[in-house]
Amino acid sequence: MRSTIVGLTALLLGLGTAHMAQAALSPAPDNAQVAWILADAKTGNIEASHNGELLLKPASTQKLVTTLAGALALGPDWRYQTQVYYRGQLNEGHLVGDLLVDFVGDPTLKREQLRDLLKRSGVTHISGNLLLNQARFSGYDRGNGGSWNDLSLCYTAPVSALILDRNCVQGALYANAGQAARATVPAHQPVKVSAEVEVVNSTEQKRSFCSLDVEMTPPNQYRLLGCIGPRKEPWPLRFAIQDVSAWGQDLSRWALGQAGIRLSGTIKDSRIHLAEQDWQPLASHQSPPLTELTRVILEQSDNLYADSLLRTLGAEHFQQAGSFANGTQAVREILLKEANLNLGPSWLADGSGLSAHNLLRAQDLLAVLLVIANEPRAQWLKDLLPVSGESGTLLYRKSVQDPSLKGKIQAKTGTIAHVQNLAGFLDADNGQQKVFVLLQNALSISPQHEKDIAAGIGEWPARRFERDWLSSAVHQGVIK
Template identity: 25%
Template sequence: MLRITPIFAQTITLKRIAEITLGQCTQFLGVFSVLVAINACLVMTANAQNTLPPSVENLLKKAGLKNQQMQLLILPANSGVPLLNYQAENSVSPASTLKLLTTFIALDELGPNFRWKTQIYTDSTFKDGILNGKLYIKGGGDPNFTWDKLSQLLRQLRQQGLREIRGDLVLDRSYFQPNRPELNAPIFDENPDAYYNVIPDALLVHSNISAFSVSADNNTVDVKLTTPMDNVRVMNQMTRSNSPCSEWKNGWLSPKISIDTQRKIDITINGTFPKNCRADVYLNLIERNAYIASVFKALWQELGGNWQGNIVDGVVPTNANLLLQKESESLLETIRIINKYSDNAMARILFLTVGAESALAKNFADTSQTSNAVVREWFTRRNIDSSNLLIENGSGLSRLDRISAWQLASILRVAANSNWYPEFASSLPIVGIDGSMRNRLKASKAEARARIKTGYLKNVMAVAGYVRDVQDQDWILVAIVNTDEAIASKAKPALDEAINWLANGRP
């Protein structure tokens, strides 16, 4: 056995070394002598394979990728030394596999039944169905606050007797700071109106998405706005094409938006659309206060109400009266959507919520900074090294994020040994069955035997999660490819083979 210097009066057995994580090895560097710490870490990984499986290596080569562009780590799910460690200590861009960090730490910090709250207040009273004053909507960060949920709140207001609002609609987004993070934010890529690019705030109504139904026959292209909105005019300038229906996106152009001083919104739709085809389009187009005002007025009028006032940002005053409150789905239900369908906006909200709900919030002006501090504190409590960890927004949709395969695997091992493992594992895509893995590795040994989170950017392709092999042993697998070019998608067969190789008993 290895003996630590007598001053520490501790002994580390080989069994203990087999159970420690890389984070604990790194922690030893700060507690024990450097030589002993290095020896402990070497013993821990001495039996780990440090080369890629030949079948994985061959597929990388076939894709024009280099071995050095992949990080691969495989270790037993509950305890024990790694089976394979190939460059797993390198900090790399994880893409959406970073959602594993966000969702499990949120689950561990907040619990599976945590719920967000959206509230409606007024600082006046209403008489004879008329409110002569302001109506406040306070966002509590609900990641899935749809227009239907807003309609339910407004219906309850009508049931309380309110018919006419003669005052401003005040939006309180103070749960997160800054309260309007989307303002002046840089564009991530060439699709700023895509849903995956939505930058959330604490009062994100229907993810700020406008939905359109587009169809064409042999003569015309028809475009309908299907989101309930008031004061919106859709100007359809689309023409027909002879393209296949599956290629309709090739002719689509980003709509042009104009909003006048009276909150009237003009949406001009350009481009081409294949004849005898139809599609539903969901776009983040409209400045969000104008969007909320339009949706609010349409829903309120539909319920027989009338609103005369402006929409403004503000904070609920301390003397305001709570009229209504709407709770969200549970955190458990939310992380299933985030992980199975890799929902960026919901992941970003969850990351901010971890900070907003923490006692550390008083130490930071920016909620994202608080969330980062909570994550690092969590790493420290779990003896995971947080060196070189960089988190921009918690979703993985970032070119700044950095994490190692070791750090991701360490989180997965903590999860596997936690009270929340069933809840967490159930949120991950099941290979060949559902979520982002539903069409991958079908009819393989991995089908239905692995729960894998995927990640993809133009220069990143990644998979991470749990694999049960044909001997019914459970493993953690993290595989990440980073390239200098926008060719990461070519790595998919090699990543899938890593999962299949492990599930198939490592032939």
């Protein structure tokens, strides 16, 4: 299979000379940066291209790159394994020594599973300490280039080795007209939320440029400020945990109590390399296999899962603590070694595409898709992509809601501020399957245009262009 992949990658070198007619295609959004490629899924033959070598922000289409590296390096059956170890003397459930939970970045791990894991250890009394080990990852728990004012939101939750309940807390903000706003979180959550928020009408919001803001202070305290419009139903809140250590200690204390384990010492963080210490295994918990984890990454565009996979690739590939730096380098080396795919001048800052520092070319994404289409070790990824009008992030995407496009497109979406991307596969009406990449960056419209759209006059240019582009590729088999 290697010769086929080499051939497909070499074919991409000719992208700069591919041409196409555009007569029937609606204009791309004004002032935007747009790139696209359409190719035969089996042969890789380029049928249409525009700006294929232009470096653009991939947003979540970058998850295609991360999951391909995961498929090639780890395989579909790979799982995270969280383990409990002890050192000291253990006799009939009484441990004279320390118990250690080795967290490995499992994004699926829940507090109830930690409880069950501790219970399976057979320990009933710990005379020493409970150690929460996070040696699996090192460095920052978020990639460079994230937006500072997104830090309180759950889609940017810290990608630490210790992940419990997605490192996220859900709450609600009650904003009834004529009353002070009130914020709540479930009583069992070890966080504190308060609100000093005015409830005002939309006219007052616009006049005062008032918005809902949040201040965060340790340990995991959130204070809502500003103003918000009235609403009968509560506004949903989702807070990303800021102090992972406090979060882990609080939930571990709950898990110990629920498991009936008495702790004489304290709960502490640690970064112990177990191979260098006298630790004995007691119990383990496995995540779902990589196939199921990848389904969440591709179908739901989950940032936590994607970035944990990236840091894990760094740990596995270099046999050291995983980080965003060695994770992105691992992805490059894995793709080059396993698929002869060279990302060249592209820039990777994370595995999710959330960072504004990421830069990819349309031809890079096309090369990734061709490997997915033709490499047996990676073909299972294609079946996990969202389907137009049927699943995941393409279930309600307005550009693919036309009945004639339903079920015709399998693709990864990519959306951040001023970016709307799509990359994947489509079934043309002539029976051919195509690989496509459509990237739209630097998207913006005037305030008046935005008001018109909100009033039902016209539509977003990027959405119209994406719909027309896809319709042309599906129904005519070409872009023209």
